Amino acid sequence: MASFVETVITEEELKAAQAFHGHKCPAMPQGLRAGHIAMDILGVQRARGGELVAIVETGYHHFSGCFVDGVMVATGCTLGKGNLVQKPLGKFALTLIEPKTGRAARVTPGYERMSQCLNMDFFTLRAQGVPPYELDPAVVEPLIEDVLTRPWQEIFSVNKFARYPFARVPEDFSAVQCAGCGELVVTSYAHKFQDQWYCEPCLNEMLHAGHRVTESR
Ligand SMILES: [Zn+2]
Ligand SMILES: [Zn+2]
Structure with a gap:
């Protein structure tokens, strides 16, 4: 106690x-x-x-x-x-x-x-x-x-x-430009796809579009 x-x-x-x-x-x-x-x-x-x-x-x-x-x-x-x-x-x-x-x-x-x-x-x-x-x-x-x-x-x-399991995450001070929407996104939240950076919504859009193309063939 x-x-x-x-x-x-x-x-x-x-x-x-x-x-x-x-x-x-x-x-x-x-x-x-x-x-x-x-x-x-x-x-x-x-x-x-x-x-x-x-x-x-x-x-x-x-x-x-x-x-x-x-x-x-x-x-x-x-x-x-x-x-x-x-x-x-x-x-x-x-x-x-x-x-x-x-x-x-x-x-x-x-x-x-x-x-x-x-x-x-x-x-x-x-x-x-x-x-x-x-x-x-x-x-x-x-x-x-x-x-x-x-x-x-x-x-x-x-x-x-006395010791609580907790992993410290360092702060990210870097950012990239999304190839889709052109908005700035913090690097640790960005995704690299075919050599370009994307924010998550744009990446999902591309992946869904790609999926539709494959299916319509
Ligand atoms: Zn209240
Ligand atoms: Zn985007």
Whole structure:
């Protein structure tokens, strides 16, 4: 079991995170807290670049996906910096990795907690199609307060890894011009075909066209 002193999420940070996220809900603060706990376990600061990598297990089009936005705000692992990896498993775990050392922490809200949440008015109303920003603050605010103040042990399970299997991919600073559409494409995403570079859609188009010619013969 990991021992750590938990960073208290300030009103200021919560407000900034809510401004970024766009509405008030309990899932985003849960991600914010999970992110801080993972950083507290590892004893690391918010990432400015690639010092940290976050793997999130939430998928698409399901409840509580907002969790990821909290993780981004807390850890500094973002889509743009390429250090936020979404492994869509339909689960709510965050694994925070420090690539330099290979150390990692996995923080996940427990089964009990998440299944209790699904029975709350907030989620019942959301399931009925009410957008979060139209919900009565009286429904939402107590949930936010709860997710931020309840002892972490009642919400999260945590694991610490001395060496987490993670392959670092170097950043590609080169690009080529696609022989098909003429657009620029990063070399590691380009494909060489008959001595010319192609982006993936153009390559697929050529391959399909080639296939049709062969068949019509
Ligand atoms: Zn939300
Ligand atoms: Zn192209």
